[in-house]
Amino acid sequence: MTDLDSIRATLLAEAAAADSLDTIEAVRVKALGKQSGIAALMKTLGGMAPDERQRQAPLIQGLRTEVSDAIAARKVALEAAALDARLAAERVDMTLPVGTGAQGSIHPVSQVMDELAEIFADLGFAVATGPEIETDWHNFTALNIPESHPARAMHDTFYLREGQNAKQAGTADERETRTLLRTHTSPVQIRTMLSSSPPIRIIAPGRTYRSDSDATHTPMFHQVEGLVIDRGIHMGHLKWTLETFVRAYFERDDIVLRLRPSYFPFTEPSAEVDVGYTLDKGRRTIGGATPDGWMEILGSGMVHPKVIAACGLDPAEWQGFAFGCGIDRLAMLKYGMDDLRAFFDGDLRWLRHYGFAALDVPTLSGGVGA
Numbered sequence: 001m002t003d004l005d006s007i008r009a010t011l012l013a014e015a016a017a018a019d020s021l022d023t024i025e026a027v028r029v030k031a032l033g034k035q036s037g038i039a040a041l042m043k044t045l046g047g048m049a050p051d052e053r054q055r056q057a058p059l060i061q062g063l064r065t066e067v068s069d070a071i072a073a074r075k076v077a078l079e080a081a082a083l084d085a086r087l088a089a090e091r092v093d094m095t096l097p098v099g100t101g102a103q104g105s106i107h108p109v110s111q112v113m114d115e116l117a118e119i120f121a122d123l124g125f126a127v128a129t130g131p132e133i134e135t136d137w138h139n140f141t142a143l144n145i146p147e148s149h150p151a152r153a154m155h156d157t158f159y160l161r162e163g164q165n166a167k168q169a170g171t172a173d174e175r176e177t178r179t180l181l182r183t184h185t186s187p188v189q190i191r192t193m194l195s196s197s198p199p200i201r202i203i204a205p206g207r208t209y210r211s212d213s214d215a216t217h218t219p220m221f222h223q224v225e226g227l228v229i230d231r232g233i234h235m236g237h238l239k240w241t242l243e244t245f246v247r248a249y250f251e252r253d254d255i256v257l258r259l260r261p262s263y264f265p266f267t268e269p270s271a272e273v274d275v276g277y278t279l280d281k282g283r284r285t286i287g288g289a290t291p292d293g294w295m296e297i298l299g300s301g302m303v304h305p306k307v308i309a310a311c312g313l314d315p316a317e318w319q320g321f322a323f324g325c326g327i328d329r330l331a332m333l334k335y336g337m338d339d340l341r342a343f344f345d346g347d348l349r350w351l352r353h354y355g356f357a358a359l360d361v362p363t364l365s366g367g368v369g370a
């Protein structure tokens with residue numbers, strides 16, 4: 001009996017003292033393995049008289065079970081502790097700012113889109129979106145660009161199925177529902193007027209596509225559309241909104257805009273908008289109260305009554321203005337890049353140079369381009 005008691009005391013103490021999964025495994029092998037004291041005790045059962053064996057067997061087996069349970073319990077506790085330690089070591093606090101080793105940067109196009117959203121949110125505009133795969137009707141017809149319109153030829157459209165750009169392909173209905181990659185963000189005007197009721201104030205930034213490629217044109221590029229529909233809207237509202245936007249975007253109050261009469265099928269009257277720049281040692285800088293020259297930055301106008309009617313609104317009651325602007329060009333003018341193609345090369349050196357820190361969220365109070 002004293003033998004059993006001392007074996008029990010030693011083994012339970014060893015199990016309790018084990019402080020790692022390796023040590024508890026060593027204790028298990030030593031306590032319960034073939035060479036162990038308990039195994040030796042089990043062997044003695046064979047040489048005992050039957051009544052002696054009947055007394056001793058449950059005691060030895062009880063000891064074996066007790067030690068085995070103690071070791072298993074210790075192992076479970078050690079495993080839980082190891083998991084806790086690992087979870088603590090690998091813990092990531094998602095609410096902390098990105099550390100100094102942060103990789104990656106915000107692309108200038110995304111940065112400018114954020115800046116636009118911030119500037120126009122302050123003027124009460126929401127951000128609207130539409131699909132990049134559009135129907136012919138949304139991209140052209142509803143915008144007062146019927147099939148025979150020369151403006152169609154000016155948009156080098158990617159149709160989704162070969163031969164679909166042929167005028168005579170299919171019936172008139174089929175041609176209106178054929179799909180294409182939107183050539184401008186203007187179809188978002190249509191979708192917004194169809195899905196919500198006036199008053200409407202939205203901007204719609206996004207990707208656009210035309211089959212065109214050189215230093216200033218890429219087959220995919222970005223535009224932002226603006227649309228306001230309400231009662232009694234006139235060109236004065238358009239001009240004030242554009243001036244306020246351009247001054248906030250370039251962060252200068254002394255910016256002069258020039259509205260030149262122009263033509264777009266979906267606006268009447270239409271105006272192209274130039275921004276004044278000043279020359280300093282041959283370098284153009286946007287702004288200056290007395291400009292040295294003008295740069296075109298966007299197209300705009302009063303929404304054509306036919307477009308308003310195509311969206312189920314009464315043009316006698318509702319008027320509005322719209323504008324469309326190339327985002328890539330806006331980024332180039334503000335941040336000084338000169339080759340549009342670099343925007344889409346994915347060159348890390350370019351992105352590190354022109355990109356923005358992930359947490360550098362533009363705010364009007366902090367300066368939208370900070």
Ligand code: DAH
Nearest residue numbers: 184186299300301322323324
């Ligand atoms: N959609 C035109 C383009 O891609 C730009 C444009 C001009 C949009 C005038 C407008 C607008 O909303 O009023 O060239």
